[in-house]
Amino acid sequence: RKEVEQDPGPFNVPEGATVAFNCTYSNSASQSFFWYRQDCRKEPKLLMSVYSSGNEDGRFTAQLNRASQYISLLIRDSKLSDSATYLCVVNKQDSSYKLIFGSGTRLLVRP
Amino acid sequence: EPEVTQTPSHQVTQMGQEVILRCVPISNHLYFYWYRQILGQKVEFLVSFYNNEISEKSEIFDDQFSVERPDGSNFTLKIRSTKLEDSAMYFCASSESILSGANVLTFGAGSRLTVL
Numbered sequence: 001r002k003e004v005e006q007d008p009g010p011f012n013v014p015e016g017a018t019v020a021f022n023c024t025y026s027n028s029a030s031q032s033f034f035w036y037r038q039d040c041r042k043e044p045k046l047l048m049s050v051y052s053s054g055n056e057d058g059r060f061t062a063q064l065n066r067a068s069q070y071i072s073l074l075i076r077d078s079k080l081s082d083s084a085t086y087l088c089v090v091n092k093q094d095s096s097y098k099l100i101f102g103s104g105t106r107l108l109v110r111p
Numbered sequence: 112e113p114e115v116t117q118t119p120s121h122q123v124t125q126m127g128q129e130v131i132l133r134c135v136p137i138s139n140h141l142y143f144y145w146y147r148q149i150l151g152q153k154v155e156f157l158v159s160f161y162n163n164e165i166s167e168k169s170e171i172f173d174d175q176f177s178v179e180r181p182d183g184s185n186f187t188l189k190i191r192s193t194k195l196e197d198s199a200m201y202f203c204a205s206s207e208s209i210l211s212g213a214n215v216l217t218f219g220a221g222s223r224l225t226v227l
Contacts, residue, residue, distance in 0.1 A: 032214055034215070038154075041200075042220070042221075043202055043218035043219060043220050043221050044154060044202070044216075044218050045218070046215055046216070046217070049215065087153075087154065091214065092156075097142070097144075097159035097161075097166050097167040097209060097214075098156045098159065098167055098169070099156065099214070099216065100156070101146075101153050101154040101155070102153065103152070103153040104153065
């Protein structure tokens with residue numbers, strides 16, 4: 001099983017749609033969870049950290065399910081500018097230094 | 112907003128040549144990292160650096176790689192004898208903390224290395 005697994009997509013949605021991505025991770029001892037966003041040929045940028053109780057930042061909502069070892073990201077009212085690759089990131093078991101990146105889920109928002 | 116800066120943005124080199132990639136992390140950050148991303152693939156951890164020494168490295172980070180903090184601001188990645196498969200985007204990152212949930216990485220714009 002991959003350490004961090006994501007559906008590569010692409011998810012092709014119209015503006016205004018709600019879209020959800022899931023990510024599964026293999027190490028039950030992982031403690032840090034993030035969603036990063038990466039535009040084509042650019043660096044990853046933090047979208048949001050994911051907390052156990054779930055958290056929301058504007059149109060974005062992240063959830064963590066430790067029992068099932070998955071993380072989700074919900075984007076409401078999609079904008080054209082949301083088109084990007086969304087990276088699920090988890091710290092390596094027994095390591096605070098090393099973050100493991102998923103391969104990313106590509107989102108295309110069309111007019 | 113504080114940022115991580117990297118130079119060069121793109122370097123083309125011949126196989127077997129040495130390459131040094133430079134990074135200036137965010138000034139109050141204590142933890143430094145190099146990641147790489149081969150075109151079309153995922154971002155991969157190479158090495159982390161704290162208190163002037165390597166704190167962790169991946170299996171990719173073999174003897175041809177080294178890191179250094181030569182002064183108070185720069186953080187460098189040296190590839191001693193480049194191979195074709197070293198062609199990738201190399202991202203430098205820094206973080207203020209490694210505490211769970213707070214180990215947020217800020218990435219530089221990357222240095223694209225092309226080995227011919």
